[in-house]
Amino acid sequence: xxxAGQLRPIVAALAVxxxxxxxxxxxxxxxxxxxxxxVYGCMKAxxxxxxxxxxxxxxxxxxxxxxxYERYVTAETALSxxxxxxxLGVQFRTSEQANSAVNDLRRAQAEAEVxxx
Numbered sequence: 001x002x003x004a005g006q007l008r009p010i011v012a013a014l015a016v017x018x019x020x021x022x023x024x025x026x027x028x029x030x031x032x033x034x035x036x037x038x039v040y041g042c043m044k045a046x047x048x049x050x051x052x053x054x055x056x057x058x059x060x061x062x063x064x065x066x067x068x069y070e071r072y073v074t075a076e077t078a079l080s081x082x083x084x085x086x087x088l089g090v091q092f093r094t095s096e097q098a099n100s101a102v103n104d105l106r107r108a109q110a111e112a113e114v115x116x117x
Contacts, residue, residue, distance in 0.1 A: 029069045035060050046117075058116035059109070066108040074098070075105035 042056035063072070078098035082089055092098050 030060070030064045030072065031069075034069070034072070035064075038063070055116045059112040062112035062115050063105070063108045066111060067104055071101050071104055075101040078102050079105075 038060040039053070039056040042059055043052045046052045046056065067075070074097070078092050078095070078101055081092040082098070084092070
C-alpha cells in the first residue's frame with residue numbers, strides 16, 4: 001500500500017472528528033447561566049426531584065441541539081415582551097420574526113418532551 005492509500009483512512013477520520021466537534025460546539029453555545037435558568041424553570045413546572053433534574057437537563061440539551069442560542073434568546077425575548085400591555089407588546093405578538101422564533105422554540109421543546117420525559 002502506498003502513502004496515499006495509508007493516509008486516506010486517517011484523513012477520513014479527521015474529517016469525521018472535525019464535523020463532530022463542530023456540531024458539539026453548536027450544541028454547546030448556550031451559556032451556563034441560560035442552561036441553569038432553563039433547568040430551574042423546567043423543574044418548577046415538573047417537580048423538584050432528582051428525576052426532574054435529569055429530565056430538564058436532557059431537555060435543554062435537546063433544545064440546544066435544535067435551536068441556536070441566538071434564536072433561543074429571540075424567542076425568549078418575544079415571549080417575555082408579548083406579555084407587556086400596549087403598543088410595545090403588540091409589536092412582539094404580531095411580529096413574523098418573533099412568531100417564527102417562538103414556533104422554533106416550541107417545536108424544539110416538543111421534541112425534548114418526547115425524548116426526555
